[in-house]
């Protein structure tokens with residue numbers, strides 16, 4: 456298995472796991488770019504947002520609601536946070552197993568770099 460997130464999900468590579476359930480895993484990003492930088496990752500291997508199918512609709516909804524719960528839990532909900540799913544080269548996607556960055560803890564610029 457070459458996908459790094461599939462290997463983390465399988466327990467073959469260590470990660471700081473924040474949350475785990477039957478469909479999702481949440482880990483700390485190994486190279487944080489904000490004081491809070493979590494990755495919400497479906498256990499199912501889906502390469503990019505472009506590969507989502509109708510049967511994944513509920514899964515994506517769950518990811519957003521879990522991100523909101525985590526934002527509240529980490530005390531960043533009121534100040535604000537960003538949920539990002541980089542897709543393909545121009546967005547800088549480096550791991551081709553979809554994941555949603557939850558970024559918070561500092562003011563962020565717009566437009567993004």
Ligand code: AMP
Nearest residue numbers: 459470483484485486541547548549550
């Ligand atoms: P992206 O560039 O949007 O594909 O994001 C991939 C993210 O995965 C980057 O922020 C990396 O720092 C992070 N990452 C890569 N390998 C690991 C790992 N072994 N554990 C935790 N985060 C990782």
Ligand code: ZN
Nearest residue numbers: 458461500552
């Ligand atoms: Zn994978």
